[in-house]
Amino acid sequence: MLGDEKSVILSFDDGPAPLAALESILQTLRQEEIKAEFYVLGDEVRQYPEAARMIVDQGHDIQNHSWSHSDLERATEQSVRSELERTQNIIKKTTGVTPTxxxxxxxxxxxRGHLDPELVEVARDLSLDIVTWDIDTEDWKAPQGLGPEKINNIESQFEQQPRKESFNILMHVQTGTARDLPAFISRLRGWGFTIAEP
Structure with missing residues (x-):
């Protein structure tokens, strides 16, 4: 089977808003007894502090996804530092947790192989590991969510990495993903994957 003796971690970018989508995702994770990681935007944490606290209170990891979703590779070192530092500070101030x-x-x-030197330097200064993902669900592309076409694409991404044993799956806090998440989780389990804690 596709996922025999393999594990996945579920991760969600761009939160904590929209709030209805976040609440639905959190409810599904709670029902399925899954812990996930949320890469949040500093500016949204500033606008929705309760939502950021909700992520942490329910036992999920909260991590840095920049302040304003800018392209850090093209940004100056000063701008990268501001994007990451401000986000570290607001997450710590709001939730008591310092992202890693x-x-x-x-x-x-x-x-790897395309690491931006300014990003590397600032991340090191802030004790942040730079991470990406192994499986891109493309859940943001129309039609939004994790429907049949996306599932086929996800399956082929797994098949292209036969030696890998642990995968980080990228999703986003959005309505379509929230709607399709329960079915997606049961599909992952049907493929034989263990859903691991981040």
């Missing part, structure tokens, strides 16, 4: 990972928006400057 940065997932750059679009993965820009974050992939």
């Amino acid at each position: 990972k940065i997932r750059p928006p679009y993965g820009a400057g974050g992939f």
Whole structure:
């Protein structure tokens, strides 16, 4: 089977808003007894502090996804520092948790072999590991969510990495994903994957 003796971690970018989608995702994770990681935007944490606290209170990891979803690879060192530092500070102030990972928006400057030197330097200064993903659900593309076409694409991404044993699956906090998440989780389990804690 596709997922025999393999595990996945569920991760969600761009939260904590929209709030209805976040609440639905959190409810599904609670029902399925899954812990996930949320890469949040500093500016949204500023606008929706309760939502950020909800993520942490329910036992999920909260991590840095920049302040304003800018392309950090093209940004100056000063701008990268501001994007990451402000986000670290607001997450810590709001939730009491200091993030340990940065997932750059679009993965820009974050992939091995294409690491952006300014991002590397700032991340090191802030004790952040730069992370990306192994499986891109493309859940944001129309039609939004995790429907049959997306599932076929996800399956082929797993098949293209036969030696890998642990996968990080990228999703987003959005309505379509929230709607399709229960079916997607049961599909992953049907493939034989264990859903691991981040």
